[in-house]
Amino acid sequence: MESVKSQSYEVFLNELGEAALNQHVAKHGYSKIFVLVDENTRKFCLPQFQKMFEHSIDDIFEIASGEENKHIQTCLKVWEFLSNEDGDRKSLLINLGGGVLTDLGGFVASTFKRGIHFINIPTTLLSMVDASIGGKTGVDLGALKNQIGVINQPQMVLVFPEFLETLEPRQVTSGFAEMLKHGLIKEQEYWEQLKTKEDFKDASSIQKSIAIKNDVVTQDPTEKGIRKILNYGHTLGHAIESYCLENYDKRTLLHGEAIAIGMILEGYLSHELTGLSKLALDDIKQTFLKHFEKVEFDENDIDSILKLLKYDKKNSHGDINFVLLQSIGIAVTDIKVPENLFEKAFAYYKE
Template identity: 50%
Template sequence: MMKSIKAASYPVHFQEKGYQEISSLISKNNYSTIFIMVDENTFELCYPKFIQNLETDKRIEVIEIESGEIHKNIETCIGVWNAITELGGDRKSVLITLGGGVITDLGGFVASCFKRGIDFINIPTTLLSMVDASVGGKTGVDLGVLKNQIGLFANPEMVLVDTDYLTTVSEREIKSGTAEIIKYGITYDRKLFNEIKNNKGLNINDLIFRSIEIKNEVVLQDPKEQNLRKILNFGHTLGHAIESFYLKSKDKENLTHGEAIAIGMVCESYMSEKLLGFPANKVSEIKEVILAIYKKTALLKKDFSAIMDLLKHDKKNVNGQVNFVLLKDFEDCQLDCKVPEELIIESMEFYNS
């Protein structure tokens, strides 16, 4: 039995206990209508279990959006806002997000802006959204290919993590979430990284619990990402640019978020070696662990300049200067590092090598 985690202003409940808690929260807050946001996959695979375990006599309305990062945009938000409006949503409505990171990120944003804010509850159904998106108060959508360009800091009333939902997602999606667990290991908990490296008797529930615990510890200390929280961006600066590049390249298959971040972590480890003296053997260790999980994506030389252009729109940039989080060591990050353009390109060549 996993105990609950107390986040900023809301609890994270696990497994069966979560359903009791969600039912009593709904009853206590006396919501007028319960909107449940799903995509076609979670409606088919997760909604039946959820609705069977929810005890309420309130009106329930399901809002379905199309799955995929490509739909994580303002146009989808407008569709959801119109749907909630037509279904008579009011200020006492609650929005429950049931899905992966697209659903929880977009749903939290939609709820926070509807009539200047209604309550929302996150129920992540993918590993990525369990260990990352659903906790920490970031909501948002993409603007064109720029990830999470539009969004807010806004906390849910509750998060329910039921790892049973992981049986509904593909191996590739599980790996996508694993990249964030590796990140927590590298930046915050060497022991966690070693567990993944040794890959013996791993208990996914324990990994999830520990990841949420870490994210929560970091976010509580720095909710608005002024300093400490930036460590969670390790691998994400270059990773996001690579993810965006594949998203907008019509002739290339998209990378999952985790696949892109995994590449980003290898490259940024290499930058760390060159700029901060992060030991070369640890760079190799990280690269090996990652390449044992993710098949190598060939980064083409001719694509480097397009990736560099996308880097220039990273949310962490100030005055046109790209900011990286680099490693002095495991569990020891240096924030706001400037990296020469040549070294960024060199790091992608290192990944390829």
């Protein structure tokens, strides 16, 4: 299976990844090699990684898993670890984990000694098809998603689908939401293919999603234009994710679970504002509700979620900008939404 080439790095799948990793490390002669893990990837993925890695690892650092640990205090621990272990500008950090870990690890590497090399080895479906691709790194500010960070590309991304066998089904389904998004914003045929899938873990679909995201990111690395379409479902989805994270009476949602709700809501806004047909809207809703359990929101919940929209990273000059769909496979950016439509969108979701 061929690699996916970006402007400054490649994404390698399966055995190509193992060979590329070992060749890269041999070529660069790093002074120190560190591996960042969480308690899950240390147990389930690190042993397999160590078997394929032909070079010595200087040290391994474990952080706690979960979005609630994706903050600057965790970064401080990793920076202090790298410093205490004599990390220098010729060190390499290998991030072995899901989206939280690759986001945080990439940010740590990008800022330690003003920047050291890092390699992402995503271990969840979400991180394979989305989080580890494109160079976005960063952490949350309180419950507000990804407020602190930089765009900086890894040396390479290595995807080993066998790591997905270590995940509970809920985690795999969460990643599937981003794959469905890729079809919605860029390729209707891919959306139609994914809708009927029962197994989301096949390498060909993973490669297809990586290729779609990579194509968008390569055209617009710093999100000045087309890259914004990757945020479809994320404006309301991130607000929902943040709200559920900071309210103990709400079940904490995985990223994909929150984004799935966001895509239904923003699908409704698309129907009202940018021409998405009612047939396509209902198709989007039915497809996501087939895989994701509906979450109940009362009026107070909705008010609180809408207040969080002002923190969205796509906002400019006080305006909240949305990515909406003209049709399945065609997205448009920088759409301003009248406030009266938000409650109607939630009402459609509840129906």
